[in-house]
Amino acid sequence: MIIEIKVPTPGESITEVELGRWLVEDGSVVEKDDEIAEIESDKATLTLVADEAGKVSFKAQEGGTLEVGSVACTIDTSVQPEETAKPKEEAKPEAEKAAKAPAKEVVEAKQPRAEVTGKAQDDQSHVKITSVARKMMEENNLSVDDILEGIKRISKKEVEAVMSLPKSAPTGVEEGSFSREENREKMSSLRRKLSQRLVAVKNETAMLTTFNEVDMSRIMELRKKHQGRFIDQHGFKLGFMGFFTKAAATAMKFHPAINSMLDGEEIVSPDFVDVGIAVQTPKGLMVPIIRNTESKSVPQIEKDLKDLAEKARNKKISVEELTGGTFTITNGGTFGSLLSTPIINPPQSAILGMHNIVERPVAVNGKVEIRPMMYVSLSYDHRIIDGKDSVGFLVKVKELVENPERMLNAGINPEELLLDL
16 A cells, blocks of 8 residues: 655645655655654754655655645555564574573684674775774774674765765875865755844844843852752753743833834734743754743743753754744853844844853952853844833843842842832
């Protein structure tokens, strides 16, 4: 029976996708639910899955554009995967037989293996091995023959890579010690769309960035003190992003303009705060959305972020989980960034940038102390957000992160709440 694997709809308003790459060879036999291809839209990368086991026949090429609902490949279910292992009932007598064999037979059986290995090493003495790979082989007592035996299949890409190697090196130069080659790779739909959006932001908004710095001492002490109990209770580690997301959502109650956006000649100000968290994936930057952060606790935000980030990196995230958002947070500090001016994610009007935590001398109550400090930045559209709101918002975020207990009181100082001020 021949079944068709069609391109699913990634989301509303998307009519065509790009076939990123095949994950199997044309004509190969796959199991049911195996991932067979990656398809890319301008919002996300998704995978095609085999509905049944059988032989795959491609109907499209890598890099080609396919309409939603069109056939990407077919599967011939009359061809089934071969069994890769014997049933346990059959394997057991063989194992018992080997266990009862005399030690002398075992030694004699191993001897030809050593001879073959030695011969293979002589034949493969020309194989290039990097210093790192050689060290790993020595540490794990592996030979070139062991490595080659561990390679299950040589695909078209490996053959093309060997065909593209230069035939010989110039006289006097060690072979493989130089390169004049270039690699060209077509931009994915996701990266093309991202490029267009970033350029549009620079051209169509009055973007400005303001900066501040945050003393991370309280947050770091809080994490260190309660990390063990937090993991036991929730099953994952407590990070910094949950605090900053909650602080941003709380600060917007004092500066709602930060959560607004332009729609034609109207300014839209949602009552909810849907925060997009920038996540780096192998296919480029993605921004999953955490809904209604204004009503969620720090652990709930951390859990949502963990789940969405895993989906994005494993290409399991849906377009709906990437759509919308009223505000964005990006953390360049995970890559070591000290300071940056992040670009707004349209149609939003502002984005918060977190950076690396560095111990620096700061003045505390008239004395110089070494504190873990982080620079934070807010890029905003000056057409609808004034300097007073942008600076005030960033100051409020600083205040809440340095005094996290205030997030329990909707950002109000407990003393002021006590005195009804």
